[in-house]
Amino acid sequence: MTAILAAPLRAARRRMDWPLLSAVTALSLIGLLLVWSATRPRLLAAGEDPQTYVKRQLANVLVGLAVLTAVALADHGTLRAWTPPAYVASCLGLAAVLTPLGKTVNGSRSWIGVGPLDVQPSELAKVALVLGLATLLGDRPGGERAPRGAQVALALAATAAPLGLIMLQPDLGTAVIMVVTAFGMLVVAGVRWRWLALLVAAGAAAAASAWFLGLLRPHQVQRLLTFADPMADPQGAGYNAVQALVTVGSGGLGGHGLFRGDQTGGRFVPEQHTDFVFTVAGEELGFAGAALVLLLLWWVLWRALGIASRAVTPYGTLAAAGIVCWFAAQTFVNVGMTIGLAPVVGVPLPFVSYGGSSVVACMAAAGVLISVHRQTARRL
């Protein structure tokens, strides 16, 4: 039995993208430490187990790695086969969030309770969207260089469905990530520049009308205004931005040491284990640690781009490129909002932030990358 399995496993091991997997694992481990440090003071003060969150995140990471392995070992056929159900399921999930099943946290109705777990369908929807668009745009029966108009229209419609549901939560951050991801995939798919320009114009018009017609919620408007001038109200709307900035800045080059950040210990930064986890790295590990996190993320993106460019099928290229856009946008927005380069919109830092849905979604995406990589390696 073992002998029969040994050969394909060996082959699978050879075709793994070990550098990518190492980077993902390293980011997860750093994330565990940062989550630990960010949650420990509150748990200690409340007299609870200071490792409650780090244990849960460890479980998230382990589940995520299992998902990663499963997806990585699947071939394109299997992935494609699972794409429509995954897409439909995530849209249903996003719809369910809006029903009484949904839970509201920090003003966004983004969660549904599944047994003891809180699932955030918008995170999983990102994977589904990437695979869905890759399927739609990668279909080139005649070996065309670019997708046909119908395909593009279908792709836009497929994007609009989850996007609309997410805007209803409302979750501006995830919506932005999805728009960037979809647009990036259209670019890579070879859609004509003219069409792309038209899309950008339409998007800008939509954004402008949303702004001027007052379609944005007051707190969203406030956040965007705060980004322009965070010091205008440092105790109110600008609090998160200012505290994040102060916390990262006070870390200096070498940081205060893990568990020894006083800003973190004093819990000045809200949501520090989730969306603002980068501030823990900034304060406790300093520039060295923060730069290491960025470098590892860049490493993941670079590997992913390599996978995208080497992929032998349009599906593979588009899936990998979509994931690159997703990770890159999310990294920029997340890190950017902690250091005053982006408005505060709640998105997690890939692989690092606390949260089961986010970790599993990112791991699944990494699995997709490895799956594409393996497909390429098999052909060569």
Add this chain to the structure above:
Amino acid sequence: MLRLGNPRRRISIGLIGMTFVLSILAGRLVQLQGLDSKVYEARAAQQRVQPEVLPARRGSITDVNGHELAVTVEAREVSADPALISAEKRAQVAATLAKELGRPQEQIAAKLAMTGTRYQLIAKDVDPVVAERVLDHEFPGVTSKPQYRRLYPGDDLAGSLIGFVGFDGDGLAGLERKYDKVLAGRDGKQSIEIGRDGKRIPMTRDTRQAPVPGREVRLTIDRDIQWAAQRAIAQEVAKTGARSGSAIVMDVRTGHILAMANAPELNLNAWQEAAPEDRINRAAAEVFEPGSTNKVITAAAALEAGAVTPGTVFRVKDNIRCADQVLRDAHPHEPENLTFSGIVATSSNVGTIMAAQKVGDEKLYNMLKAFGFGSKPGSGLETEEAGLLPSWSQWSGSQSCTVAYGQGVSVTALQMASVYQTIANGGVRVAPQIVAGVADEETKKIVPSPPGKRTRVISATTAKQIAGMLEAAVGAEGTGNLAAIEGYRVAGKTGTAMRYDEKCQGYCGYTATFVGFTPADAPRLVALAVIQDPQKGHYGGQIAAPVFRDVMTFALKSRKIPPTGTTPPPVRIRAGE
């Protein structure tokens, strides 16, 4: 290989774009964490670090033997943060706190139920041992804060002399105020790091500068003699229905004040309840016209000037014209021949005026000044008064006569005690002293105060002659025979002065005094008793002399001063017709 709208080129553009974006993030990090990190660190510290004062324990005030008269004890304040105590645990926490602190459980439970608040005071003045036991339960949200409390074990013992501290522990009156700097010590500092919720951040670095405890101030006061003096004067004030009274006991050789008692006396553990005038140390601060006790100064001036000898005989009537007034002796009598000693012993006003007229105003004034009238005694008490001594050139016609027997001039009890200390000490004044020493900051051992300033006021011979007259005053024919103490030779003088009263804008009532020293031939202790505005009886010899006797008797025993065993030489009071 499929071509996808030239994907490779678009992907390499993507790589460049990504690298660019990441380098923007990195650049921003360099700016924040490299260039501006000091700014952010300072900002972070400013919102986090909360300086806290570590109060220094105030030094004790002790009596000459080290008994505590004022002491600071540590107490704790136990408080709770109701928001941190869960509803299920509330009843248990309340029950435990109620048991440990001995307070009603419902009351504590009610406080813990106020979950909208972050601070509820559960109990003040908690014994530190009890507070520690409460903390040992490790209930979240239950904390204790140290606080200091000033206690006065003797309640009103030397109350107005010691003084008191205010709510913030600063000395407000008496020695507590005068020696505030020494007693207070130096508060320490500690900066603790406070999180957003106002609670201490665990594992943060503290900067701590330990407080330097205050130093002990040791008085010359002897607790037992003080107590005896206080009781005696209080009893006499009560008995005579007087307004107030003071008693002083001094060591002749050192000027050390062994007791300084007032009645009514201030209960220091409830000083807020006392009337403002009862918070004053009357013995050092209340100014009055001394009356006949002042005659020793006239005698000193006359003897020093060579105008009289103790045996000089005067023909004394019971009245004498002085400028526009006729001044009288206390009791009417036929003209009689009195020696100068007799004049002092029987306290004749007329005789004293006759002697003073031989001396002249200027010399009398200088002698009064030399004995410390018109200047502060230098005891180290902040509230001590200098009295009123108008310059001789401004004396009215009758004033030059009345000053001789102690009217028209004002002193404090402490000043008058100092006069008799000078005579008892062979004419050398030693500045009265109330503080025996202050503890060294390091060794905690008492460093004695420098001895009081010594000034020769009159010659030893004059002092001895006056002592003889004063001993006669306590004798059978003197006015102060109630001051006699069996087995001891006592020298002293009565005083019964008309008392100036602001309320009636003139002389209403009396000031009764007795001041003297023992043993008369080798003086060790001076004692003074003064009673202001007595209603039942008013002669110094009648109401003040017994207080002197009681206090002095106790002090002699307490200090183990034996009688000298000598016999007083006969003093001629009267001369034949």
